Amino acid sequence: MWQDILKQQRGPSPPRLTVEDATELYENADFNLLRSAALERRRIVNPGNEVTYMIDRNVNYTNVCTINCQFCSFYRPPGHRETYTQTYEQISSRFSELEDVEGVRVLMQGGVNPDLPLSWYTDLIRYLREHHPSIALDCFSPIEIEGIADVCGLSTLEVLTELKHAGMHGLPGGGAEMLVDDVRLDISPKKGSAENWLRVMHEAQSLGLTTSATNVFGFGESRLHRVQHMERIRKLQDQALEKGWAGFTSFIAWPVQLESNVFGRRNRGQNKLLLGAGPTEYLRQVAISRLFFDNIRHIQGSWPTMGLDIAQMALFGGADDIGSTMMEENVVSASGTDKTCALEVELQEAVRRAGFEPMRRDSDYNLLETPNVTPNVSEFPAPPPLQT
Numbered sequence: 257m258w259q260d261i262l263k264q265q266r267g268p269s270p271p272r273l274t275v276e277d278a279t280e281l282y283e284n285a286d287f288n289l290l291r292s293a294a295l296e297r298r299r300i301v302n303p304g305n306e307v308t309y310m311i312d313r314n315v316n317y318t319n320v321c322t323i324n325c326q327f328c329s330f331y332r333p334p335g336h337r338e339t340y341t342q343t344y345e346q347i348s349s350r351f352s353e354l355e356d357v358e359g360v361r362v363l364m365q366g367g368v369n370p371d372l373p374l375s376w377y378t379d380l381i382r383y384l385r386e387h388h389p390s391i392a393l394d395c396f397s398p399i400e401i402e403g404i405a406d407v408c409g410l411s412t413l414e415v416l417t418e419l420k421h422a423g424m425h426g427l428p429g430g431g432a433e434m435l436v437d438d439v440r441l442d443i444s445p446k447k448g449s450a451e452n453w454l455r456v457m458h459e460a461q462s463l464g465l466t467t468s469a470t471n472v473f474g475f476g477e478s479r480l481h482r483v484q485h486m487e488r489i490r491k492l493q494d495q496a497l498e499k500g501w502a503g504f505t506s507f508i509a510w511p512v513q514l515e516s517n518v519f520g521r522r523n524r525g526q527n528k529l530l531l532g533a534g535p536t537e538y539l540r541q542v543a544i545s546r547l548f549f550d551n552i553r554h555i556q557g558s559w560p561t562m563g564l565d566i567a568q569m570a571l572f573g574g575a576d577d578i579g580s581t582m583m584e585e586n587v588v589s590a591s592g593t594d595k596t597c598a599l600e601v602e603l604q605e606a607v608r609r610a611g612f613e614p615m616r617r618d619s620d621y622n623l624l625e626t627p628n629v630t631p632n633v634s635e636f637p638a639p640p641p642l643q644t
């Protein structure tokens with residue numbers, strides 16, 4: 257019964273949650289009690305009143321992709337008239353914009369572009385390190401690493417090693433979606449099995465690259481599937497920690513966005529009520545992830561998909577981080593969300609209004625000096641004129 261499981265989970269040394277017990281809590285636990293247990297755990301794991309955030313930006317360097325995930329509206333197949341690949345100079349100019357606002361990290365992801373050799377990536381990393389030495393480069397999700405390996409005929413470990421030598425700092429956690437093959441092979445058949453994502457992450461961790469874990473959910477899968485996804489990540493994290501590696505810094509989940517999934521083949525259509533997730537479901541997911549991951553310290557609230565108000569609520573149900581400013585986002589937003597950038601002041605205000613203290617961090621969750629940014633109304637878009 258969920259009451260007994262939740263009772264065991266309260267206090268400083270609870271037993272590790274099994275997949276079955278976590279699923280029972282996910283499905284049946286009282287919403288408020290579940291979230292209160294997750295908040296209690298967050299306060300034990302991350303004592304103090306700080307909620308962290310990062311000043312960073314996304315760069316989506318190419319939209320050419322051969323993988324054709326069914327939920328994706330961002331990619332274009334090779335030869336399509338809307339394809340693009342940014343030049344080094346274009347990418348660099350985005351870094352300069354980030355430097356202007358004291359940003360510390362760029363998350364660079366794109367499609368699996370068969371026309372770009374390994375040297376394009378290593379030269380890019382070297383170029384960016386030379387021109388923007390203070391920005392950490394978290395680049396290329398596991399499926400992109402696999403794509404590069406295919407193009408150049410090296411193993412993924414060899415590709416990661418070359419990228420690290422060029423100056424890459426870490427890997428984005430993207431592309432995990434659901435690490436349960438029944439679901440994964442249905443929504444992204446060309447992405448290959450969950451094992452591939454896990455293997456590339458394990459290799460990256462072995463090289464000391466910074467990694468995070470993600471979960472896109474709401475494809476019509478069961479809650480058991482979602483917990484099984486977490487279980488695969490928890491096991492990999494156990495292996496990393498046993499070897500003395502840093503492992504995943506954090507876990508971030510968000511529901512799939514399909515509102516304008518016109519290019520991707522999976523859209524809401526008749527399944528409107530079954531796909532994605534509303535606020536209650538999302539907040540249950542955050543709470544379960546906090547209780548389930550006894551070996552990952554940071555749980556992030558997702559404002560780009562859920563909005564700042566729900567991200568704020570996630571802080572009261574297990575999350576200790578509110579993400580980053582992003583400045584630009586083209587992948588998720590292509591399928592629905594329209595807020596793709598947050599001002600630092602917005603993140604700080606959301607955190608403060610929830611009763612926490614906002615704190616800047618870097619990609620490795622080191623705390624940084626944090627100015628108290630005061631709202632400046634001129635930075636916000638003007639409201640529409642009143643209709644009379």
Ligand code: SF4
Binds near residue numbers: 324329330
């Ligand atoms: S989600 Fe990534 S891998 Fe899948 S089609 Fe879109 S760009 Fe390609």
